[in-house]
Amino acid sequence: MNWLWDPNARWILGGCMLLGLSSGVLGSFAFLRKRSLLGDALAHAALPGVCLAFIITGSRSLGGFLVGAALAGLVGAACIQVITRYSRVKEDAALGLVLSVFFGFGIVLLTLIQQSQKASQAGLDKLVFGQAAAMVSGDVQTMAICAGVVCLATFALFKEFKLLCFDPGFARGLGYPTALLDGLLMLLIVLAVVVGLQAVGVVLMAAMLITPAAAARLWTDRLDHMVVFAGLFGALSGAIGTGLSTMTLRMPTGPLIVLAATSVFAASLVAAPRKGLIARWVRLIRLRRQVAREHALRSLYELAESRSNWTATISVADLAASRGNAESGLRRVLGELGHEGLIRVEGGSISLTESGLNAAYQVARNHRLWEMFLMHEGQLGADHVDRDADVIEHLLPRSIVEELERLLVVHGRHPELPPSVHPLRSV
Amino acid sequence: MSSAGWIMLIGALVGGSCALLGCFLVLRKISMLGDAISHAILPGIVIAFLMTGSTSSFPIFVGAIVLGLLTAFLVQTLARSGVQGDAAIGVTFTSLFAIGVVLVSQYAAQKDLDLDCVLYGEIAFTPFDRVGGVPRAFWVNLALLAVNGIVLGLFYKQFKLCAFDPEMASAVGISVAGFHYLLMALVSITTVGAFESVGAILVVAMLIVPAATAYLLTDRLEWMLAIAVGLGAASSVAGYFMARGLGCSIAGAMASVGGLFFATAFLFSPSHGVVTRRVAQGRMRRTVANEDMLLWAGRRLEIEAEPAFDLRTVSRGIERLPRDTGTIVSRMLRAGLLMEVEGRYRLTERGEGRALELIRRHRVYESYLDELGYPVDHLHAAADRVEHHLSPALTAAMDAAVAYPERDPQGKPIPGSQDPR
Numbered sequence: 019m020n021w022l023w024d025p026n027a028r029w030i031l032g033g034c035m036l037l038g039l040s041s042g043v044l045g046s047f048a049f050l051r052k053r054s055l056l057g058d059a060l061a062h063a064a065l066p067g068v069c070l071a072f073i074i075t076g077s078r079s080l081g082g083f084l085v086g087a088a089l090a091g092l093v094g095a096a097c098i099q100v101i102t103r104y105s106r107v108k109e110d111a112a113l114g115l116v117l118s119v120f121f122g123f124g125i126v127l128l129t130l131i132q133q134s135q136k137a138s139q140a141g142l143d144k145l146v147f148g149q150a151a152a153m154v155s156g157d158v159q160t161m162a163i164c165a166g167v168v169c170l171a172t173f174a175l176f177k178e179f180k181l182l183c184f185d186p187g188f189a190r191g192l193g194y195p196t197a198l199l200d201g202l203l204m205l206l207i208v209l210a211v212v213v214g215l216q217a218v219g220v221v222l223m224a225a226m227l228i229t230p231a232a233a234a235r236l237w238t239d240r241l242d243h244m245v246v247f248a249g250l251f252g253a254l255s256g257a258i259g260t261g262l263s264t265m266t267l268r269m270p271t272g273p274l275i276v277l278a279a280t281s282v283f284a285a286s287l288v289a290a291p292r293k294g295l296i297a298r299w300v301r302l303i304r305l306r307r308q309v310a311r312e313h314a315l316r317s318l319y320e321l322a323e324s325r326s327n328w329t330a331t332i333s334v335a336d337l338a339a340s341r342g343n344a345e346s347g348l349r350r351v352l353g354e355l356g357h358e359g360l361i362r363v364e365g366g367s368i369s370l371t372e373s374g375l376n377a378a379y380q381v382a383r384n385h386r387l388w389e390m391f392l393m394h395e396g397q398l399g400a401d402h403v404d405r406d407a408d409v410i411e412h413l414l415p416r417s418i419v420e421e422l423e424r425l426l427v428v429h430g431r432h433p434e435l436p437p438s439v440h441p442l443r444s445v
Numbered sequence: 446m447s448s449a450g451w452i453m454l455i456g457a458l459v460g461g462s463c464a465l466l467g468c469f470l471v472l473r474k475i476s477m478l479g480d481a482i483s484h485a486i487l488p489g490i491v492i493a494f495l496m497t498g499s500t501s502s503f504p505i506f507v508g509a510i511v512l513g514l515l516t517a518f519l520v521q522t523l524a525r526s527g528v529q530g531d532a533a534i535g536v537t538f539t540s541l542f543a544i545g546v547v548l549v550s551q552y553a554a555q556k557d558l559d560l561d562c563v564l565y566g567e568i569a570f571t572p573f574d575r576v577g578g579v580p581r582a583f584w585v586n587l588a589l590l591a592v593n594g595i596v597l598g599l600f601y602k603q604f605k606l607c608a609f610d611p612e613m614a615s616a617v618g619i620s621v622a623g624f625h626y627l628l629m630a631l632v633s634i635t636t637v638g639a640f641e642s643v644g645a646i647l648v649v650a651m652l653i654v655p656a657a658t659a660y661l662l663t664d665r666l667e668w669m670l671a672i673a674v675g676l677g678a679a680s681s682v683a684g685y686f687m688a689r690g691l692g693c694s695i696a697g698a699m700a701s702v703g704g705l706f707f708a709t710a711f712l713f714s715p716s717h718g719v720v721t722r723r724v725a726q727g728r729m730r731r732t733v734a735n736e737d738m739l740l741w742a743g744r745r746l747e748i749e750a751e752p753a754f755d756l757r758t759v760s761r762g763i764e765r766l767p768r769d770t771g772t773i774v775s776r777m778l779r780a781g782l783l784m785e786v787e788g789r790y791r792l793t794e795r796g797e798g799r800a801l802e803l804i805r806r807h808r809v810y811e812s813y814l815d816e817l818g819y820p821v822d823h824l825h826a827a828a829d830r831v832e833h834h835l836s837p838a839l840t841a842a843m844d845a846a847v848a849y850p851e852r853d854p855q856g857k858p859i860p861g862s863q864d865p866r
Contacts, residue, residue, distance in 0.1 A: 054531040055477050104719050105711055111657045114476040115707060118650030122700020125647070129694040221646065225539030232532040270550050273543035280540040293527055
């Protein structure tokens, strides 16, 4: 970690973290407005603005670039709005159009500047991919101001932006100046883009707006948490990317920051609670296990019912035949049920214990209630009912079942239930 | 051929084959996926290049196709596992592109691979690399255009249906996903061909801009394809001249010219242009004003013989501001529909003819609505709006449908109404 003692490296680290922070925060709003790719378009559109600023001011100052990029970005955003509003070209094509034409024009200007051979043009072409190593303390201070403005504005207008993201129609109804807020949001995105130009360049700037926000979205359903997460992920990616590029020679910082952000995203995609792949996989396994268990219980109940003997011993082969699956597939679920004391397994035969019979009765009752309901209320063919019921009974909460039962009684369609458990005690 | 000629020819081929595919991207609303693929195939190209050491080889196309399909697949997989569609595209292509940039920067020193060349391309160098006296890029792009043309031609019906109505397409048994990936594969190889000329970033300009421009110029897919290809080729050629004049990047100039074409179509397209539509609206508004004035004057004919009126009466009669009335009246004087007699205005013979024709339209339409059972007290307002849009043929047809009445539902005479038999 020796590199951290180098003041220059610390400036770069600070700059990249600021970039990650501000673009993560704003990316959340762009993400929720379903305008993630707008950041991409605005980043590309900033190039001609930066070049024009250079041509006019003749110097490479971040302040001038900022104004140029902001103006070009706003013109680009306005073009997208006008194209989608006044012609039948859709938003995707409008984004691609503005992005490529502005960038192409930027390249034209860039080559014109290079051709005029001003000594100070060095570094301008680095804007396309960024060059974090070229950052100096003055740049980082400007970036810090921009990041501060972005965070403050987000904090101050949090409620307004929130409404704009989730229900723009309602926001308009409440009298919020939605067009103005939208424009302000775009201006802030342009600010974040300008902050990123130095470090990651226009091409990969989109990643800084999109990826941390997309990762944060996987962790939470609350906007305030999401903004904080996205900011943290962005800053973390900036730190990791800068660290890696300083430690390994010749690796460009920008792409490494982007790849760090992608890694954070990939990790979130796998490990995030509830929305992560692992969490969903666990849920799926649990659901499958529950389904298998309830199927087995209901089959045992029905087999016992058909033999009019609630304590009958049923062979595993019979159970498997009634479910239509192999005996080997039943072994695990039978083991579980036996472990819970719901069934007794002796050799190849099974019998329900009293608590098992109770549980099996509940499952079978649920199933038949639903079956009846579908037949009478759902207007479904009777031959379709069982298949539907097999799936839905496991998802049916108790309160709804009770309500269903009540409704069926009211309509005089209460189904014939199998004998309750109580007479069994006397058997 | 001179090298300028070759450059323009190669540019036209690139523009043409990109535009061909772009039409389907624009119609399927997946333009940004084209952008994503053009960025994301970079690592595939670099890896293939590092493995074989040449830029002209078959492996580069394989690498590009693999990465292109991988991009389409990742985007779809991410979208299916709950990531918003636009974010899925953004995450995928930026990550793959970043990998490509890292690879280039790592191995550029060892092999002859220049990041700038991959990213911006340099069409000006293409004529120097020749195979049998003809630039290699010409053969490559000609082959790509042929492949695109043949594949799209063979499966034209399927691509068309997938573009306009994917649900219908899958209902009749067309594999929408299959054709989606086929399109993505075509985009990938076409992008490789275009790399040398315009580079990774501006390929998207060649893909989308001509197609979006053509989309504004026609409503037929066949014409859209033809126009897009023409525009793609034209912007390449014009871009070359612009670049030579200014001394700037040819690729950038091509994209800029494409943007100008789009702006022109956006403003002046005969059917969808903003200015064109404004002009048509203005013309319609003037027609309506003129006809309202004629109708009013025509009704006066039924009350008094040879009616003449001053501006104030007209203004009150047609319920418009005196200033607007002045404009309308002077317009009709010029058209020879009105004449001025001692400071008062009268309809000319032609004006009277037009007025009677309009009154006939109005009253025939009222009779027709009455026949349909429309409330009598609503007839006038409805006819007042529709009368400007009825053709003589339609009026005659409605007249026949209500059996040539002599009077309208309010009892006013319908001029010129008689059974032609």
